[in-house]
Each structure stands twice: as C-alpha cells, then as structure tokens.
Amino acid sequence: MQVMRKDVLSAADLTPSDVDAIYSLADGLRNAPVSDALRGLAVALLFEKPSTRTRVSFEVGVSQLGGIPVYLDYTTTQLSRGETVEDTARTLERYVGAIVARVNRHGTLTSMAAAAGIPVINALSDIEHPCQALSDYYTIREKIGRLKGVVLAFIGDSTNVFNSLALLGAILGVEVRIASPREYGPSRWILDKAKELGGDVLVYDDPSEAVKGADVVYTDVLVSMGQESEREARLRAFLPRYRVTPELMSKTGKRSIFMHCLPAHRGEEVSDSVMDSEQSVVFEQAGNRLHVQKALLVRLAEEGYLQPRRP
Incomplete structure (x- = not known):
C-alpha cells in the first residue's frame, strides 16, 4: 500500500508518519550523501520565480542521488508563449520522474498535479512553501x-x-x-x-x-x-x-x-x-534543505511514484 500522496503541494499533504520517514532518511543522507537512489531518473525543476537555496539544494540533491536535474526557466519554455500548464505537465511526465515547481500562483501547481501522473512538488507558491x-x-x-x-x-x-x-x-x-x-x-x-x-x-x-x-x-x-x-x-x-x-x-x-x-x-x-x-x-x-529535500525525493521513489510515463 502506498503511504504518501503522489503530490506535495501543501504541508497538509503530509502525515506524521510521512514526516518521521523523511526525517529518518534525511539523518542517513547527511552521513552518506551520495547514492544511486534516483539512478537513471530525471527531475524537472520548473521555476517561474527567482531562487538561490531552493534551486541549488534541489539541483545538488538530485545529482547526489544519481539522478539528472533538468532546470527549466519559465521564460525559456513554451509556457511563455501560451502553452497550457496541463499540456506542459503531460509532456514532462514522459521525460522525467517528478516535477519540482516554483510558481507565482498556487493554482498552477494544482493544475499541473491533476494533469501529470508523476509527483509535483511545491517549491514555493503564493500560498505555501512546504519544503x-x-x-x-x-x-x-x-x-x-x-x-x-x-x-x-x-x-x-x-x-x-x-x-x-x-x-x-x-x-x-x-x-x-x-x-x-x-x-x-x-x-x-x-x-x-x-x-x-x-x-x-x-x-x-x-x-x-x-x-x-x-x-x-x-x-x-x-x-x-x-x-x-x-x-x-x-x-x-x-x-x-x-x-x-x-x-x-x-x-x-x-x-x-x-x-x-x-x-x-x-x-x-x-x-x-x-x-x-x-x-x-x-x-x-x-543547509538542511539539501538533506530533507533529498529524503523527500527518495521517499517518493520508494513509494513507486518517480517513474516517467511510458509511451
């Protein structure tokens, strides 16, 4: 049985057992930061707003887990030319195992999560910052x-x-x-x-x-x-x-x-x-952003969520 929800859009999406599991993983990842937990998996970092800590911690974290971080600036994607959030999500899910999104409006996240079969993680919206x-x-x-x-x-x-x-x-x-x-x-x-x-x-x-x-x-x-x-x-x-x-x-x-x-x-x-x-x-x-966000990704991978949709 899958314990965690697929998407982490709000802090309310987490349960005490989810948090305990994530913190236990984070403790281990601090001591052994490099692993192949995400080997062969790409993670899209779709950012509409500026970032230092969130971007770097996710990029470094995915790399340390053996994955491939793919940074996407909104202004250099087709979103800037009118492609819908839903169409973007349905495309990305065929390439990557998860979408980490930093957006202006929380509604962008909910639309993306509804369209995608892979996890969508809130890396900041106007409403929440659960990470x-x-x-x-x-x-x-x-x-x-x-x-x-x-x-x-x-x-x-x-x-x-x-x-x-x-x-x-x-x-x-x-x-x-x-x-x-x-x-x-x-x-x-x-x-x-x-x-x-x-x-x-x-x-x-x-x-x-x-x-x-x-x-x-x-x-x-x-x-x-x-x-x-x-x-x-x-x-x-x-x-x-x-x-x-x-x-x-x-x-x-x-x-x-x-x-x-x-x-x-x-x-x-x-x-x-x-x-x-x-x-x-x-x-x-x-500094702890790195360890905890890595643990969140590992936990979602353990639950079987981080798998790109196959054609």
Missing part, C-alpha cells in the same frame, strides 16, 4: 531534541512560509504563534485548516507577548517577491515594532533559537546582531 517548513522542523528537531510541545513564534507578515509552518506545526504538535499588524495577519483559511489538522494558531498584536516562553523565534522578509509596489506601506506598518532584535529575543525568557528562511533584509525584519548571534541557526536551516 521550507519540512526542513525547518527538521532543524528544530535537531536543535531542541523534539517537536511535540515546541513553541514557535513567528514575527511579521503571514507569508507562504508561515502558512506551511502553521499547517505542518499542527500536524506535528507544535504550538505556532504569530505577531503582526491586523491587516497582515493570517487568513481565516489557514486558521481553520490548522484547527482541522489538530492545531491552533495563536494570533498576537504585540511581539513581546507572542515570544514569551517561545523555543523558536522566526521571521521572514516584510516585502515578498511580487509585493515591491507595497514596500513603503508595509515598512510603515511593521517597523520598528515587528523587528527581531536582541531585546525581543530576551523576552522569550529562555535560550531560544532564531530562524529565518532567507534571504534576509538585514536591518528591516531582523537586526544584524540577531542574525549573527549564537542563537541564530539560519544557515543550518539552509
């Missing part, structure tokens, strides 16, 4: 020694990263909090979905209250890709109150860790002194 959250909780597990009962306080805009952290946190027994201005708080859909998954996102206006007792303080950029026209309004709404500083970190009341999905806009959402502190694990987070 980031999966890797982040792996880092928290490594640093704190557990996940159940951990308190994660997110400071800032309710981004796609926050959405995936909230949903996966609900699945894993993590208490997720967010402090943001009311107009930039989490959507009702995320709050309801987290509750459906067994969690409860706690929403605060005051960052100092949100971080009390937190094991993890997390933030993200205040102006995400595609929001550049809103920059001035967003910075006025968030700063300086929603900046992570040493003073805010001290209000946790414990030796908390600081996390950021990167890239960081130093001096805006976080101060240099926090980014470069001993509490910061931001670059270990980035």
Whole structure:
C-alpha cells in the first residue's frame, strides 16, 4: 500500500508518519550523501520565480542521488508563449520522474498535479512553501531534541512560509504563534485548516507577548517577491515594532533559537546582531534543505511514484 500522496503541494499533504520517514532518511543522507537512489531518473525543476537555496539544494540533491536535474526557466519554455500548464505537465511526465515547481500562483501547481501522473512538488507558491517548513522542523528537531510541545513564534507578515509552518506545526504538535499588524495577519483559511489538522494558531498584536516562553523565534522578509509596489506601506506598518532584535529575543525568557528562511533584509525584519548571534541557526536551516529535500525525493521513489510515463 502506498503511504504518501503522489503530490506535495501543501504541508497538509503530509502525515506524521510521512514526516518521521523523511526525517529518518534525511539523518542517513547527511552521513552518506551520495547514492544511486534516483539512478537513471530525471527531475524537472520548473521555476517561474527567482531562487538561490531552493534551486541549488534541489539541483545538488538530485545529482547526489544519481539522478539528472533538468532546470527549466519559465521564460525559456513554451509556457511563455501560451502553452497550457496541463499540456506542459503531460509532456514532462514522459521525460522525467517528478516535477519540482516554483510558481507565482498556487493554482498552477494544482493544475499541473491533476494533469501529470508523476509527483509535483511545491517549491514555493503564493500560498505555501512546504519544503521550507519540512526542513525547518527538521532543524528544530535537531536543535531542541523534539517537536511535540515546541513553541514557535513567528514575527511579521503571514507569508507562504508561515502558512506551511502553521499547517505542518499542527500536524506535528507544535504550538505556532504569530505577531503582526491586523491587516497582515493570517487568513481565516489557514486558521481553520490548522484547527482541522489538530492545531491552533495563536494570533498576537504585540511581539513581546507572542515570544514569551517561545523555543523558536522566526521571521521572514516584510516585502515578498511580487509585493515591491507595497514596500513603503508595509515598512510603515511593521517597523520598528515587528523587528527581531536582541531585546525581543530576551523576552522569550529562555535560550531560544532564531530562524529565518532567507534571504534576509538585514536591518528591516531582523537586526544584524540577531542574525549573527549564537542563537541564530539560519544557515543550518539552509543547509538542511539539501538533506530533507533529498529524503523527500527518495521517499517518493520508494513509494513507486518517480517513474516517467511510458509511451
């Protein structure tokens, strides 16, 4: 019986047993990074948005597993000339074992997954970033020694990263909090979905209250890709109150860790002194993307999903 779903479009597509299996594989892949788990298989990396960590970690990861990463920039494919997402997916499934897609609209992913018989993995959309959250909780597990009962306080805009952290946190027994201005708080859909998954996102206006007792303080950029026209309004709404500083970190009341999905806009959402502190694990987070994403691909291969459709 196949355990995992074919597609990973949302953090909610994962179960606790999926996560346990992926983390166990990631532990092994850290110690033995090179294998032939994907030997003979190509993986398409279809990117509509810029990327550093996601692209490099997937390209290197597929290569280390013996597979062939095929990077496709949207602007150099027929998608840029009007070919449908569905037709592209039906074509790619005849060449590759999986599609890793980084897109502007989440609907692009759902259309692609419905058309393709191979896995479609969300490498970022406007709604979620499940690979980031999966890797982040792996880092928290490594640093704190557990996940159940951990308190994660997110400071800032309710981004796609926050959405995936909230949903996966609900699945894993993590208490997720967010402090943001009311107009930039989490959507009702995320709050309801987290509750459906067994969690409860706690929403605060005051960052100092949100971080009390937190094991993890997390933030993200205040102006995400595609929001550049809103920059001035967003910075006025968030700063300086929603900046992570040493003073805010001290209000946790414990030796908390600081996390950021990167890239960081130093001096805006976080101060240099926090980014470069001993509490910061931001670059270990980035490093763990490689191990966890490799483990995700191996797990999907073990379930028999990574097979191109034969003519």
